[in-house]
Amino acid sequence: MNRHSWGLGVVAVLGAVAMVVGLAGGFAGGSRVGLVLPEPLWVERLQRVDRAVTQQDVSMAVYEWREALGAALGTQQWQPLVEVADAALRVDAMLPIPGRLQAEARRIYLSALFRARAQRSLEGVQRVAEAFERLGDAEAAAHARRVAAELS
Amino acid sequence: MNAGVRRDEQEPPVTDAGRLLVEVERALATGDRPRAAQAWNAAYAAAVGSRRWEPMIAVGDAALRLDLAADAPGGYRAAARQVYLSALVRVRILRSADGLRRIADAFVRMGDVEMSRRVRRVTQHLS
Numbered sequence: 001m002n003r004h005s006w007g008l009g010v011v012a013v014l015g016a017v018a019m020v021v022g023l024a025g026g027f028a029g030g031s032r033v034g035l036v037l038p039e040p041l042w043v044e045r046l047q048r049v050d051r052a053v054t055q056q057d058v059s060m061a062v063y064e065w066r067e068a069l070g071a072a073l074g075t076q077q078w079q080p081l082v083e084v085a086d087a088a089l090r091v092d093a094m095l096p097i098p099g100r101l102q103a104e105a106r107r108i109y110l111s112a113l114f115r116a117r118a119q120r121s122l123e124g125v126q127r128v129a130e131a132f133e134r135l136g137d138a139e140a141a142a143h144a145r146r147v148a149a150e151l152s
Numbered sequence: 153m154n155a156g157v158r159r160d161e162q163e164p165p166v167t168d169a170g171r172l173l174v175e176v177e178r179a180l181a182t183g184d185r186p187r188a189a190q191a192w193n194a195a196y197a198a199a200v201g202s203r204r205w206e207p208m209i210a211v212g213d214a215a216l217r218l219d220l221a222a223d224a225p226g227g228y229r230a231a232a233r234q235v236y237l238s239a240l241v242r243v244r245i246l247r248s249a250d251g252l253r254r255i256a257d258a259f260v261r262m263g264d265v266e267m268s269r270r271v272r273r274v275t276q277h278l279s
Contacts, residue, residue, distance in 0.1 A: 068224070074224060104234070
């Protein structure tokens, strides 16, 4: 490569960098004028769950709930799991034979507890403890409270 | 009234789960995931009602196929795991070596090698 073509290469690279910076600046500007970030997938799916619950569409509620669970599991955060488990209880109440999703909710709260503990989130652990209390699972609630005490 | 006879009368025939699982496959083939999920729920109920492990494993396998079709995979995978574990409880009660092998294979399909090993250890105790 001669000096001239090498120089053109540098100009091209600088031009590309300038374009990227320019685009980033554009996005930054966009945020100043109200760039709306999309809802996380689990939030969108939970909204669909609640719509189905409102419409008393059991099949759709269960279907969307499974999608919400998949999305929540993929986040690595505790909050989506707690929200999805809460939704499981709402859907469970619609089932002809309630109980199946309540059992799943319990397992999901436990997973949320593991995540919250790993992330040292006192809020997360307390949310799970409250959820277990609502479920009437005193043993699991006491365990979550012990974890909360360790964290605080 | 004989409570046992009443339970049997309420029990859906084993073929119900099979028929409903065919419906799951048809719905998946046409991309109608809500209908597939609806049929899966019914198949699950039928399999639970049958109190047999074979339909439970079939329902677990179908859950994995539903999971592959999901926008956000993971939800049906969790369901499959629970269904296989329920089948395991039944198989242990019946001391079915064939059932244990089938469940161990199912966990391998899920990629859960550790669980598969644990099930195989139970199989060795039976034989």
